[in-house]
Amino acid sequence: MKKSLVVITGASSGFGAEIAKLFNQAGFPLLLLGRRVEKIEALPLNFDNVLIEQVDVTDYQAFETSIRKAEDVYGPVDLLINNAGVMLLGNVLNQDPAEWQTMLNTNVMGVLNGMQIVLPAMKKRKHGTIINMSSLAGKKTFTNHAAYVASKFGVHGLSETIREEVSGSNVRVSLVAPGAAETELLTHVTDQGALTDYQAWKESMGGITLDPVHVAESVKFIYDMPQEVTIREIDIAATAQDA
Numbered sequence: 001m002k003k004s005l006v007v008i009t010g011a012s013s014g015f016g017a018e019i020a021k022l023f024n025q026a027g028f029p030l031l032l033l034g035r036r037v038e039k040i041e042a043l044p045l046n047f048d049n050v051l052i053e054q055v056d057v058t059d060y061q062a063f064e065t066s067i068r069k070a071e072d073v074y075g076p077v078d079l080l081i082n083n084a085g086v087m088l089l090g091n092v093l094n095q096d097p098a099e100w101q102t103m104l105n106t107n108v109m110g111v112l113n114g115m116q117i118v119l120p121a122m123k124k125r126k127h128g129t130i131i132n133m134s135s136l137a138g139k140k141t142f143t144n145h146a147a148y149v150a151s152k153f154g155v156h157g158l159s160e161t162i163r164e165e166v167s168g169s170n171v172r173v174s175l176v177a178p179g180a181a182e183t184e185l186l187t188h189v190t191d192q193g194a195l196t197d198y199q200a201w202k203e204s205m206g207g208i209t210l211d212p213v214h215v216a217e218s219v220k221f222i223y224d225m226p227q228e229v230t231i232r233e234i235d236i237a238a239t240a241q242d243a
């Protein structure tokens with residue numbers, strides 16, 4: 001059977017890159033989005049049915065244009081994985097508000113953008129799945145994570161709201177909420193104190209956190225369920241993670 005188009009945001013590293021590999025191995029046509037397209041192009045993929053577009057998810061127009069371009073080639077999007085995100089740790093007492101804005105724009109607005117772009121057609125076809133990458137920081141608090149926590153609680157809230165709204169149209173909305181994992185997420189943190197605290201916490205759990213492969217497997221598991229079944233949320237963390 002011909003497989004449907006899968007769109008992955010933030011495919012250039014971390015979870016997104018692992019998700020791309022898994023769906024590529026399974027033969028799905030892919031639209032892979034990110035700003036650093038050279039990193040996507042360097043992934044070990046079979047590029048026969050892969051489209052790569054340089055898209056910042058906060059740019060609605062560019063996001064939509066890339067999806068319409070992919071749909072012209074591969075047909076309608078059946079799965080959108082809103083994975084792109086940033087975590088800029090810092091304490092609200094002294095963090096630059098520009099960092100809060102970057103997180104809210106990327107982690108919340110980026111997800112809303114993607115959902116509005118694909119949902120009308122999914123509702124009309126009565127088929128489709130959206131999987132939003134939230135975090136355990138979307139359900140509980142962590143020191144020095146206030147603005148990030150605000151953004152990920154936002155992802156949890158909007159996902160469950162929209163899941164309820166589109167459930168009658170046979171469209172699925174799911175969340176994956178990982179704990180700390182081995183990706184590039186920490187490399188963008190500018191607050192050295194917050195970074196040192198995070199590294200100390202990680203060391204206290206044995207130094208190695210979650211392998212992103214297992215997050216990718218969780219995403220695939222959600223999608224592989226029959227369309228009439230929605231795994232509403234998967235919380236996944238390293239066994240050694242205490243918080």
Ligand code: NDP
Pocket residue numbers: 009010011012013014015016033034035036037055056057058083084085086087106133134135136177178179180181182183184185186
């Ligand atoms: P990485 O930093 O490795 O990956 C983040 C991805 O998001 C990159 O591909 C990056 O691509 C993309 N991205 C960031 N900003 C934008 C943007 N404005 N437009 C398009 N793409 C963007 O980290 P992770 O893989 O860990 O992060 C993926 C998701 O997982 C995020 O939503 C994160 O919050 C979440 N998460 C991560 C956890 C962890 O401990 N690693 C735990 C829980 C959740 P590029 O820079 O090329 O644009």
